[in-house]
Amino acid sequence: MNDALPSLDDLVACPQCDTLHVAQDLPEGMRACCQRCGHVLMSSQKTAVARIISLALTAFVLMIAAITFPFLSLNAGGVQNATSVIDAVLAFSDGLAFPLAIAVAFFIVVLPLTRLTALIYALGPLVRERKPYRGARIAFGLAERLRPWSMAEIFIVGVTVALIKVAGMAAVTIGPAFWAFAGVVVITILKDQLICRYSIWEALDQAKA
Amino acid sequence: MGLVACRNCGQVHQKGVTRCKRCESVLQSRDHQSLQKVWAWLIAGIIAYIPANTYPMLLTSTLLERSESTIMGGVVDLVNYGAIGIALVVFIASVAIPVGKFLAIMYLAISVQRGSQRHQHGRHKAYDIVEFIGRWSMIDVFVVAILSALVQLDTLATINPGIAAVSFALSVIFTMLAAQSFDARLIWDVDRKTDD
Structure with a gap:
């Protein structure tokens, strides 16, 4: 049995159900799925790393804009109130809810920025065909592990629901940060679709030598 | 091998x-402790979900009145405004998804404990869906955050977050951890007895 087994580096185990597959070179634009549970094992896109980096940089810049510019403002009966993303986080900063303010800050600002920074750090040198920086693997692993906890897209849907709730009572002005944040969400989704873990681990492996 | x-x-x-x-x-x-962790996080999630529903999510005060609304109260308000679509989004995110998730995770954990060999593909799919969809329950917490930040019009109208927002967020976080602790490979292990 062991004689027929290819070298360990040529095997891929499905992270979801542990079925063992033999890795093969994929034609451009194809995807390989687990035979048992259908989990995507690899998807081939030649220029993926360069595109991931450019999208990550764009999202990073937009995120900074989303934090600094005015997000929404409300006007009713001559009284006005402007809100930034940071104000939304601080909404929970009174009393018992304080830990929630920290959690919300992580979900919508800190973790998305951490993921982007880690990706740029891990993959940046690959684009310029240099050796990866120290800890590139840990950074990429971290970016992937934080994926479910980075909730920018959920926040923007929440904002939409909130806008509909107040729209009847007062005039709402949408600031530039809202559009910047929406941009972050769209670009992050595009970027995450390009990430094929297998190919990136392979690329990091090859660049190390 | x-x-x-x-x-x-x-x-x-x-x-x-x-x-x-x-x-x-x-x-x-x-992960041999997988199921133990799943049950622990799941039970914590269910416990946190109770005050999330009984205590107010939003405290609204206007010139004329002060009111408190719970999760279901908010949904009913939206229906009364005529925003059926949005009411549906909030209902699905805050009630249907959390409750569905509790049931789905329980079913997955129990079926693995019993060594069930049935519906493996279906159960794996269910696990994928639970993992993907669970985080969307956070919508309501973000709605509360934005509303309380935005509606601060001195005496005219103010909205502040209620304590239910905290317990609801905790419930979502705990069930996300429950789903992540579940080792999906266990579903398939009955096929071939692994020796450890």
Whole structure:
């Protein structure tokens, strides 16, 4: 049995159900799925790393804009109130809810920025065909592990629901940060679709030598 | 056949290796404490979900009145405004998804404990869906955050978050952790008895 087994580096185990597959070179634009549970094992896109980096940089810049510019403002009966993303986080900063303010800050600002920074750090040198920086693997692993906890897209849907709730009572002005944040969400989704873990681990492996 | 895979990067190792040579994650053929962790997080999630529904999510005060609304109260308000679509979004995110998730995780944990061999593909799909959809329950917490930040018009009208927002957020976080602690490979283990 062991004689027929290819070298360990040529095997891929499905992270979801542990079925063992033999890795093969994929034609451009194809995807390989687990035979048992259908989990995507690899998807081939030649220029993926360069595109991931450019999208990550764009999202990073937009995120900074989303934090600094005015997000929404409300006007009713001559009284006005402007809100930034940071104000939304601080909404929970009174009393018992304080830990929630920290959690919300992580979900919508800190973790998305951490993921982007880690990706740029891990993959940046690959684009310029240099050796990866120290800890590139840990950074990429971290970016992937934080994926479910980075909730920018959920926040923007929440904002939409909130806008509909107040729209009847007062005039709402949408600031530039809202559009910047929406941009972050769209670009992050595009970027995450390009990430094929297998190919990136392979690329990091090859660049190390 | 004596191999162990890294769940972080997919690298396959000989059995007995404890750290992945590629990404340095800890290797574990199966997480033996998986179900124990799943039950612990799940029960914590269900307990936190109770005050999330009985206490107010939003405290609204206007010139004329002060009112408090719970999760279901908010949904009913939206229906009264005529915003049926949005009411549906909030209902699905805050009631249907959390309750569905509790049931789905319980079913997955119980079926693995019993060594069920039925519907493996279906159960794996259910696990995928639970993992993907669970985080969307956070919508309501963000709605509360934006409303309380935005509606601060001195005496005219103010909205402040209620304590239910905290317990609801905790409930979502706990059930996300429950779903992540579930080792989906256990669903398939009844097919071939692994020796550890």
